[in-house]
Amino acid sequence: MVLSAISTPGDNILLPDRGFPLYSTICCRNGVERRLYPIDLDNDGLIDLVQLEAKIDKKTKAILINNPSNPTGIVFPKWHLEAILRIAYKYKLAIIADEIYGDLTFNNMKFYPLATLSPKVPIICCAGISKQYLVPGWRLGWIILHNRYNALCEIKSGIISLAQQIMGPSSLIQGALPDILHNVPNLFFENIRNLLQTNSDMIFSRLIRVPGLKPLRPSGAMYMMVKFDPEMYGNESDFVEGLIREESLYTFSGSLFNAPNWLRLLLTFPEETTNEACDRIEMFCQRSRRIYNWHK
Template identity: 40%
Template sequence: MMDFGEQTIIASNESKGIVNAVRDVFDGKKMETNPTKELLNLSIGDPTFFGNLPVHQVMKEAVKEAVDSDNFNGYGPAHGLLCARQTVAKHYTTPEAPLTDDDIIITCGCSGALDSCFTVLGEPGQNILVPVPVYPLDSCVAASRGLTIKCYQLSPDRQWEADVDKMDQLIDKDTVAIVVVNPSNPCGSVYSKQHLLDILAVAEKHSLPIIADEIYNDLVYKGQHSYPIATLSKNVPILSCGGIGKKYLVPGWRVGWILIHDRHDRFKKEVVPSLIKVSRKSLGITTLVQAALPKILDTVPKSYYENTMSLVEANANIAYGELSVVGGLTPVMPSGALYMMVGVELSKFPHINTTVEFMEKLMAEESVFILCGECFLSPGFIRLVLLMPSEKMKESCHRIREFSYRHYEV
């Protein structure tokens, strides 16, 4: 018998390749708070966190009905129950981008959808284009698959639009896809129709598919419109990732999907069968919430998520008004999603060297928890979540102002 002795068990290269930008910033840090002040958390994009955004009654009833039916306690098809896939297809089909149930893969949240897309489209050593500021999961999943990320910059001076010329220059023979996040986490931007057409032109030029992270589709401010990129595409194949977590305020229910917009059957032979094979790794997701999807998507009124966005927009106006008058801070007014990015001119804060330090000191002195731009590969920025009750939003911004005034020097 072998004696283990001092032998080390080796972990896989895939597991060691998992890198999460948020964890890179926080691991090993102990965030101190001011014990005399209530903690105000502007860091977490979980709409259930503050308790001010209740789940719609229809959704609760839909899940209860699925439980009481006793019809959904067993395994379902790994890529999703037929009733769920049919409902998602019906809900998201358009004349410009038609869908059937065969074009839908049900996944474990939108993050599961992105993971499946990266897994199927990329081989170790290849690369994928992602926007910066970046949603941390994109870089995390890419690294775990042995993919290199190439970052195309979003410009705060142009409402976080992509530099499409530089995007074009980043593409090489090993590039497998372009990731487009619209509306954006962390930026809160909503792209115009023309800007999406410009991105599609780059993808078409290089015969590249697009992975569209559209979890925040429809979560836009009054007067804004978000265009699903597939509705604008004539030739570029699109894998659109979404889910119910943000729009319907239930991220813990873990139901997402991939909408397969297969322009000219470019996905049909290999990508679609491989997406189904990848789904079989988990034997599918919870059948109960899948069974509730028809009632959720067909019955919950549009006013439900419009009310959420009224709160978010009001909080964005509060934050923009409060922080735009503060020297050294430059908030970028969003148009959708749940977030705002704020530029920090560190030269005006001589005793703060990075936005990581800005985050830590703000927490220690004012008990306001924001995320630093380093979490999104964008040092020099901080991100605010706009979901808390408006009175707490005002208090948070007041504390950020007081903190900034204290540390600001001309």
């Protein structure tokens, strides 16, 4: 709804290049140019701010920032977010803050909502309960407009009109929201963070030792990106489909997020399942290296 309300055909929006593919789908559907700013997966998963600024012109309507990130699991530090805000302030741009993963952080990393930082710019925050509360099927989220300088008045009207066309979450779940937000014990979230931390540490420590694999250590969300060397394992399709066919192990292809030769792994399984998944990846890699190198 936000992407549709903030732009018209011929405009452009800056999107993360290593990001959730639905952003691009919505922009293309609306005739809006998607300008992808680089996420450097080989440099802690941070945004290339020089390239981000270089993509701004008079038709740029907003910068979309996804933090914590899907697919990388990176949580942007405070100084990095403030640098992004300075760019938005310089060009008088609004920011769409996709913060659906919010406080779902670990590795002692702190999440900073963009709207709490300076310099102050118009910010549209999108969030919900599906990730942090582990209830994706409930489809309950919200949009918060920080209407600084009254820059978002027309956009707010557009979002309200679009919201009336989409009948989403049931009234029962909406009625339960105050209790969900205020009465879920902290132990619930601590258990989730501990599981994510444990699985992240396990996968990283095991896969970093596998020749040709390079995991990117996450600090938030529920994913880990792993780079593989096509010189050792062949192309991405061979690798991903081989894991499915030979090990019954499903991963997301990095190309889905515009990150070829990377995989996205999920961190939410029980520890024993995650450990077995690492076993299967290691066995597959051992076989694949031998077979691929023999053919070469």
